[in-house]
Amino acid sequence: HKRAKVQQVRFDNRGMSLEEEINESNQFYLAHDLAVIYKKPIPIQIVKVDYPRRSAAVIKEAYFRQASTTDYNGVYAGYYLDFEAKETKNKTSFPLKNFHQHQIEHLRHCLKQNGICFVIMRFVTLERLFVYPATPLIRAWDAQAKAGAKSIPLHTIEVEGFEVHYGLNPRIPYLTAVDQLIHYSESQKGVHYGKQ
Amino acid sequence: HKRAKVQQVRFDNRGMSLEEEINESNQFYLAHDLAVIYKKPIPIQIVKVDYPRRSAAVIKEAYFRQASTTDYNGVYAGYYLDFEAKETKNKTSFPLKNFHQHQIEHLRHCLKQNGICFVIMRFVTLERLFVYPATPLIRAWDAQAKAGAKSIPLHTIEVEGFEVHYGLNPRIPYLTAVDQLIHYSESQKGVHYGKQ
Numbered sequence: 001h002k003r004a005k006v007q008q009v010r011f012d013n014r015g016m017s018l019e020e021e022i023n024e025s026n027q028f029y030l031a032h033d034l035a036v037i038y039k040k041p042i043p044i045q046i047v048k049v050d051y052p053r054r055s056a057a058v059i060k061e062a063y064f065r066q067a068s069t070t071d072y073n074g075v076y077a078g079y080y081l082d083f084e085a086k087e088t089k090n091k092t093s094f095p096l097k098n099f100h101q102h103q104i105e106h107l108r109h110c111l112k113q114n115g116i117c118f119v120i121m122r123f124v125t126l127e128r129l130f131v132y133p134a135t136p137l138i139r140a141w142d143a144q145a146k147a148g149a150k151s152i153p154l155h156t157i158e159v160e161g162f163e164v165h166y167g168l169n170p171r172i173p174y175l176t177a178v179d180q181l182i183h184y185s186e187s188q189k190g191v192h193y194g195k196q
Numbered sequence: 197h198k199r200a201k202v203q204q205v206r207f208d209n210r211g212m213s214l215e216e217e218i219n220e221s222n223q224f225y226l227a228h229d230l231a232v233i234y235k236k237p238i239p240i241q242i243v244k245v246d247y248p249r250r251s252a253a254v255i256k257e258a259y260f261r262q263a264s265t266t267d268y269n270g271v272y273a274g275y276y277l278d279f280e281a282k283e284t285k286n287k288t289s290f291p292l293k294n295f296h297q298h299q300i301e302h303l304r305h306c307l308k309q310n311g312i313c314f315v316i317m318r319f320v321t322l323e324r325l326f327v328y329p330a331t332p333l334i335r336a337w338d339a340q341a342k343a344g345a346k347s348i349p350l351h352t353i354e355v356e357g358f359e360v361h362y363g364l365n366p367r368i369p370y371l372t373a374v375d376q377l378i379h380y381s382e383s384q385k386g387v388h389y390g391k392q
C-alpha cells in the first residue's frame with residue numbers, strides 16, 4: 001500500500017516547480033507555527049511609474065537586478081536558515097554551474113554568523129531530494145577554481161547530505177533534514193558545522 | 197570637542213533617509229563580518245516583459261504587491277534578526293498608524309520562533325533613534341484594538357527601548373542596542389523576551 005501512496009504523491013506534484021513546492025511547504029510550516037521562511041522577491045530597478053487616477057500605480061519601465069543573496073531565509077526554533085533551491089536533470093552528479101559566485105559568497109558570510117546554510121537539491125529524473133550543507137558545497141566550489149571537479153557526485157551528496165522524501169503536507173518536509181543537519185553540526189565539537 | 201564631532205556627524209547624515217542609513221550600516225557590518233542583514237526587495241507582480249535583441253530584458257508592465265513581512269532580516273552571531281525601520285515627526289510619542297497589520301503578524305510569528313525582533317524608530321525632529329523590541333510594540337498594538345492608546349509615549353520608549361547614537365561608521369550602530377536587547381532577553385529567566 002505504501003507504493004500506491006508514493007504514486008499518488010508523485011501525481012499530485014506533477015507540474016509544480018521546486019520553488020512552488022517549497023513555497024507551499026513554507027506556508028504549511030508558517031500556518032503550523034513551525035518556521036517562518038520566505039522566498040525573497042526578485043530585486044527590480046524601477047525607472048518609470050504611472051499613477052493613473054482611481055487605480056493602482058503601474059510600473060512602466062523596470063529592469064531585473066542581480067540578486068546579492070540566496071532564494072530563501074528565515075527563522076526556525078531560534079536558528080537562522082538560509083538556502084538556495086536548485087535542480088538538475090543529471091543522474092549521477094550535481095553540476096556546480098548551477099550556482100553563482102554571489103550565492104556562494106552569501107552562504108560563506110552567513111556561515112560565519114553561525115547560520116544554518118544549505119541547498120535543497122532536486123535530481124529531477126531520479127525524483128530524489130537532498131538538503132546539502134553549504135560547507136561541503138563551498139569546499140567543492142573553491143576546489144573547482146583550482147582545477148577541481150565541475151560537479152558533486154551523487155554518492156558524495158548521499159553521504160554528506162540529508163535526503164528528503166516527498167510528503168503530502170508539507171510536500172517537501174525539509175525541516176526534518178534540517179534537524180539532522182543541526183544535530184550533526186552541534187555534535188561536531190570544536191568543528192561547529194556552521195563555522196568555516 | 198565632542199560637540200563638534202556630533203555636529204559633523206549630523207551634517208554628514210543630512211539628506212539621507214533612515215533606510216539609506218541602515219543599508220549603509222548593514223554594508224559596514226557585512227564588510228567587517230559582523231552581521232549579514234539585507235533589506236528585502238519590494239515584491240512586484242510582473243505582467244509584461246520585453247526582450248529586446250542585444251540588450252537587457254525590460255519590464256513593461258508590473259504592479260506593487262503587498263509585502264507580507266518586515267523591511268529587514270538576517271543573521272547576527274547565530275541570532276535571527278527581523279525588524280522594521282520607521283520614523284515620525286512627532287516629538288512626544290510614536291504613532292501606531294505607522295505600522296501595518298501584516299508587519300505585526302510577521303513579528304509575532306518570528307518571536308514564536310525565538311527571533312530577535314524589533315523596530316528601529318527615528319524621532320526625526322528630536323534626532324533620536326531607538327531599537328524598540330517587538331514584544332511591547334505588539335502589546336501596544338493589541339491594546340489599541342481594545343480602545344487603547346493610538347501611540348507609544350516617548351518616555352515608554354526610553355524605558356523599554358535601547359537608544360542608538362549616530363556614529364560615523366556605521367552611521368547607525370544598532371547592533372550595540374541589539375546586544376543589549378539580547379542580553380536583556382536572556383537575563384529574563386523563564387520569561388524569554390523572544391517568546392510571547
Ligand SMILES: [Mg+2]
Pocket residue numbers: 071084085086
Ligand atoms: Mg534557485
Ligand SMILES: [Mg+2]
Pocket residue numbers: 267280281282
Ligand atoms: Mg519601513
